[in-house]
Amino acid sequence: MGLITDQQFDGTVDVPIHLPQTRMEAGSWMIVASIGIDALAPVEATLRWLQLRMLNGSGSVTLGLYKNFNPQVAPTSQAPTGDLLIVQATDADCSNVLGSPEFKERDFESPLTINAVTPGAGTYSWVVYASDQCTVMVMGAARLNLNPD
Amino acid sequence: MPAISKAMFDRVAGFPLAVPQTRLLPGSSVLIASVYVNPGRALRIRWLGLHVALASGADELDRIHSFYDTVYLGVFGGNFDQLNRPAGQPLLYVGVDGTGFSGNDPSSSLNLGTVGHYGLVLVNNTRSHTYECVVTGAAKLY
Numbered sequence: 129m130g131l132i133t134d135q136q137f138d139g140t141v142d143v144p145i146h147l148p149q150t151r152m153e154a155g156s157w158m159i160v161a162s163i164g165i166d167a168l169a170p171v172e173a174t175l176r177w178l179q180l181r182m183l184n185g186s187g188s189v190t191l192g193l194y195k196n197f198n199p200q201v202a203p204t205s206q207a208p209t210g211d212l213l214i215v216q217a218t219d220a221d222c223s224n225v226l227g228s229p230e231f232k233e234r235d236f237e238s239p240l241t242i243n244a245v246t247p248g249a250g251t252y253s254w255v256v257y258a259s260d261q262c263t264v265m266v267m268g269a270a271r272l273n274l275n276p277d
Numbered sequence: 278m279p280a281i282s283k284a285m286f287d288r289v290a291g292f293p294l295a296v297p298q299t300r301l302l303p304g305s306s307v308l309i310a311s312v313y314v315n316p317g318r319a320l321r322i323r324w325l326g327l328h329v330a331l332a333s334g335a336d337e338l339d340r341i342h343s344f345y346d347t348v349y350l351g352v353f354g355g356n357f358d359q360l361n362r363p364a365g366q367p368l369l370y371v372g373v374d375g376t377g378f379s380g381n382d383p384s385s386s387l388n389l390g391t392v393g394h395y396g397l398v399l400v401n402n403t404r405s406h407t408y409e410c411v412v413t414g415a416a417k418l419y
Contacts, residue, residue: 131280137289138386141324141415144293158298161413162328164378171383199330199409251328251378253411272324274383 139275145178145254145268152258154187157203160254160266165242167249172276173242178254178268179233180213185262188216191232193240197253204257209247210240217262243276294322294397294414298330301348301408304341306400309350309412318418319390322369325350325414326380327399329373334406345402346372346379348410352387354395368395376408 132140145161152158163173180191192208213232234240242252256266294310301307314320327350340347351367369387373379381387389395401408 134279134281134285137281137286138321138417139323141417142291143324143326143413143415144295145413146293146295147297150297159328159330159411160297161295162326162378162411163413164326164328164380166380169383253328272383274323 135275139273141272141274142269143272145266145270147256147264147266149183149263149265151263152256152261154258154260155202157255157257159197159199160256162251162253163270163272164251165244165249167244170244170276172273173252174271174273175210175234175240175242176236176271178213179231179266180215180256181265182215182217182230183263183265185258185260186217187258187260187262188214189259189262189264190214190257191266192255194253194255195247195250197251197255202257203255209242209252288419290418292416292418294325294412294416296399296410296412298409298411301399301401301410303334303401303404303406306398308396308398310397310416312395312416312418314389314392314395314418316392319388320395320416320418321389322352322381322387322414322416324381324383325369325371326378326412327371327373328378328411328413329376329408330411331409332376332406334403337405339403339405341402341404346374347401347403347406348373348408349400349402350412351398351400352395353398354389354391354393
C-alpha cells in the first residue's frame with residue numbers, strides 16, 4: 129500500500145465546483161467555477177466527481193467544461209473540453225432523482241486530467257446552461273496537484 | 278520524506294472558498310469566508326482564483342483605491358470590519374483589472390498561525406462599474 133508524504137498532501141487541494149439551488153432563466157448561462165492552468169506553474173487538475181441536478185422547471189440543462197470560455201457567447205456555440213452533462217425535464221416537479229433524466233453525473237472511474245500540456249494552459253470554466261426556466265444545482269470537485277512530478 | 282500519519286490526516290479540515298458567477302455592484306464587497314484560528318492550529322491557503330467574467334458601467338472608470346485592481350480578493354486578519362469595506366493591507370491579494378482570470382502563486386502558500394479571525398473578502402474597487410465574478414479556491418485548517 130502506497131503512502132503519501134506530507135508534501136504531497138499539502139500540495140493536494142480539492143476545489144469545489146458548486147452551485148447551490150439556483151433559479152435560471154430560459155437561455156441563460158453562468159460560470160460555476162474557474163481554474164487557471166499556467167504554462168509556467170506545473171499544476172495538474174483531475175476531474176472525477178461532478179453531478180448536475182434539475183430541481184424543477186422544463187427544458188434541458190447542460191453542464192460543461194470550457195477552455196478560455198467567452199462569457200458573452202452562449203456555451204452552445206463553444207466547444208467543450210470533455211463530455212457534457214445534460215439533464216432533461218420529464219415531469220413538472222422532477223421528483224425522480226437517482227437514475228432519472230433530471231440527475232446526471234460523470235463517470236467517476238474515468239478521470240479527466242488537465243495540465244499545461246494536455247489540453248494546455250488556459251482558464252478552464254465549468255458553465256451551466258438552461259434552455260428553459262428551471263432550478264438547478266451542481267455538486268462536484270476538481271483535485272489539484274500543485275506539485276506534480 | 279515523512280508520510281503523513283492518520284492522526285495528522287484526521288486533524289486537517291479542507292473547506293471551500295467559492296462563489297459561483299455573482300454580480301458585484303459598484304463599491305460593494307462580499308465576505309466569502311470567515312475563519313477563527315485557535316491556538317496550535319494554522320490556516321493554509323494554497324489555491325485561490327478570481328475570474329471576472331463580465332464588466333459593465335460608465336465609460337470612465339472611477340477607482341476607489343488607486344493601488345488595487347478593479348476587482349480583488351483579499352485575505353484580511355485581525356479585527357477588521359467584516360461587514361464593511363475592508364481597510365488595511367491584505368495578507369493575500371489576488372486582483373483582476375477589467376476582466377480575466379488571476380490566481381495566487383500555487384508554488385507558495387499563505388500560512389496563518391496567529392490566533393484570531395481571518396476573512397476572505399471579494400471587493401469591487403470602483404464606484405462606476407459592475408462586475409460578474411467567480412471565485413474558486415480551497416483552504417486547509419491544520
